[in-house]
Amino acid sequence: MGFALLSRALIYFILFTFFAIIILFPSEVRRALWKLSAPKELRETFQAKYDVSDEELINTVENIVRSTQNMAKKNIGALIIIVPEGLPGHILESGIAIGGKVSSALIETIFHDKTPLHDGAVCIQGNRVVAAGCFLPLSQDSAIDKELGTRHRAAIGITESYKVFSIIVSEETGVISTAQAGKLTRYYDSDMLRDILMQVYGLKTLTQAPKVRKRKTKG
Numbered sequence: 307m308g309f310a311l312l313s314r315a316l317i318y319f320i321l322f323t324f325f326a327i328i329i330l331f332p333s334e335v336r337r338a339l340w341k342l343s344a345p346k347e348l349r350e351t352f353q354a355k356y357d358v359s360d361e362e363l364i365n366t367v368e369n370i371v372r373s374t375q376n377m378a379k380k381n382i383g384a385l386i387i388i389v390p391e392g393l394p395g396h397i398l399e400s401g402i403a404i405g406g407k408v409s410s411a412l413i414e415t416i417f418h419d420k421t422p423l424h425d426g427a428v429c430i431q432g433n434r435v436v437a438a439g440c441f442l443p444l445s446q447d448s449a450i451d452k453e454l455g456t457r458h459r460a461a462i463g464i465t466e467s468y469k470v471f472s473i474i475v476s477e478e479t480g481v482i483s484t485a486q487a488g489k490l491t492r493y494y495d496s497d498m499l500r501d502i503l504m505q506v507y508g509l510k511t512l513t514q515a516p517k518v519r520k521r522k523t524k525g
Contacts, residue, residue: 383477
C-alpha cells in the first residue's frame, strides 16, 4: 500500500513538473522541440566558400536576425534569399543590383512599404546584398496551405529549383518562416533563426576563431 501511494505521488510530481516547465518556459520548450523535429536537410550546411572571415559572416547573421525581428514586430512583409553559390541571371536581373554590405538598416529600408523594391525578394550572398526587388518562380505544390500567399509560394518555389535558403515575414501576422528544399517551416523566434542561419553559413560555433573562407577558383 505504501509503495503504491509513493508511486502515485511520484507520477503526480513528474506531471506537475512537466506542465510547470511548459507554462514557465514556453519559448525554450518550443525551441527544443524544433531542434529535435527539424528535417535533416535543415540541419545540414551548404558548405559554401566565402571571401570573408567567419566574424563578418556572424555579423551578417546578426543583422539578418535583427532586421527580421524588427519587421515581424511591425508586420512588414519580407522575403530574403540566402544564396550560397549563385542564381540564374534572369532572376537577379528581374530586380535591381545592390552590392551593399548586409545591415539591418539596409534590409528594413528595402522592405519599407513606401519603397519600390519592397514587393520583391532580397538576395544575399556572403555578407553582401546582391540584388533586391527580384521576382521568383512560384511553387505549384497543391499541398501548400491555401492561407499562404504569393510571398510564401515564391519562397518555397525558389528552393524547389535551386540550393538556396528563404526567410519569410508574413505581412498579415508577422510570423517568421523559412523554406529549404521545397519545405516550409513556420513560427521561428530570433534564437531559432540564428541557429539555422549559422548552419546555413557553415558556422559551427560563435566561439571559433575567425578564419577566411576563400572561394575555390577553376583551372
